[in-house]
Amino acid sequence: MTAVDDLERHYELLHDERNSLLYWYPKVKDVAPTPRSVWLEIDVDLQWLEVGVPESIVNKLKRLAARLDPSPYPLFMRTDVYSGKHDYVDTCYVGSEEDVRPNLYNLIADSFLKDLFTRAVVLREFVELDWRFRAFSGKLPIAPEVRVMVRDGEVERWFFYWPEDAILLPDRPDWRKLLAEMRRTAERERERFLSVAREVATEFDDYWSVDFARTRDGRWILIDMALGEVSWRPELTGNYTETVPDLKETLDLP
Numbered sequence: 451m452t453a454v455d456d457l458e459r460h461y462e463l464l465h466d467e468r469n470s471l472l473y474w475y476p477k478v479k480d481v482a483p484t485p486r487s488v489w490l491e492i493d494v495d496l497q498w499l500e501v502g503v504p505e506s507i508v509n510k511l512k513r514l515a516a517r518l519d520p521s522p523y524p525l526f527m528r529t530d531v532y533s534g535k536h537d538y539v540d541t542c543y544v545g546s547e548e549d550v551r552p553n554l555y556n557l558i559a560d561s562f563l564k565d566l567f568t569r570a571v572v573l574r575e576f577v578e579l580d581w582r583f584r585a586f587s588g589k590l591p592i593a594p595e596v597r598v599m600v601r602d603g604e605v606e607r608w609f610f611y612w613p614e615d616a617i618l619l620p621d622r623p624d625w626r627k628l629l630a631e632m633r634r635t636a637e638r639e640r641e642r643f644l645s646v647a648r649e650v651a652t653e654f655d656d657y658w659s660v661d662f663a664r665t666r667d668g669r670w671i672l673i674d675m676a677l678g679e680v681s682w683r684p685e686l687t688g689n690y691t692e693t694v695p696d697l698k699e700t701l702d703l704p
């Protein structure tokens with residue numbers, strides 16, 4: 451394998467249709483607790499970057515929101531592959547009907563920049579997660595979240611989703627302590643999401659990441675999935691184990 455082959459393979463996997471929520475959501479929705487979701491398939495036009503997203507699409511989404519829930523706001527809006535979570539209030543967090551248009555524009559424009567294809571706009575029931583502080587320019591709530599890696603139908607390993615190094619612009623000085631507490635909660639409650647992950651794993655071939663988050667009322671819900679090779683894993687960013695000694699045992703790094 452040359453470096454170019456690797457790059458080509460990565461590019462192919464990144465754009466593999468199985469990364470789409472439209473592929474994995476129908477397979478998990480009756481197996482794992484996951485936010486109720488509806489979507490509108492769209493054909494994105496490059497011109498929208500200049501002229502804006504067509505009014506007809508914005509209106510269809512508003513009607514779709516009403517079908518998700520009679521009082522649907524706040525709701526969580528993402529594309530079938532991307533949420534723009536670091537810009538949270540300007541992308542995936544839709545507090546009211548007025549946010550649909552600007553946030554949708556940001557999601558689509560961002561996806562273009564990141565070379566991600568958009569097949570659909572997804573509206574998801576907003577679930578209050580058990581967050582302890584906010585971070586990034588978009589004020590994303592940081593909650594106990596984990597990534598479980600599954601391979602050929604079985605759970606391979608899991609890790610906490612937020613290494614300290616990944617947190618930018620935290621909104622509280624004591625965020626490191628809060629993050630460590632959330633990590634310990636995940637460690638303590640791991641059987642609760644691992645048992646669900648085992649069920650989910652049986653539905654899928656190949657290598658996958660399966661993300662779970664803890665809700666305010668103490669449930670672990672399935673948030674996202676993607677092919678494993680194109681999902682972030684701690685070893686891709688170096689010294690992760692040094693910064694989280696508590697979890698060394700559960701990480702099982704090569």
Ligand SMILES: Nc1ncnc2c1ncn2[C@@H]1O[C@H](COP(=O)(O)OP(=O)(O)O)[C@@H](O)[C@H]1O
Nearest residue numbers: 485526531532533534535574575576577673674
């Ligand atoms: N339905 C939801 N309600 C509330 N928060 C959510 C919901 N879905 C996702 N989130 C939060 O937004 C983050 C990003 O969502 P996700 O769908 O995983 O997008 P991405 O693939 O861009 O990371 C999650 O890690 C979680 O903190």
Ligand SMILES: [Mg+2]
Nearest residue numbers: 661673674675
């Ligand atoms: Mg995700």
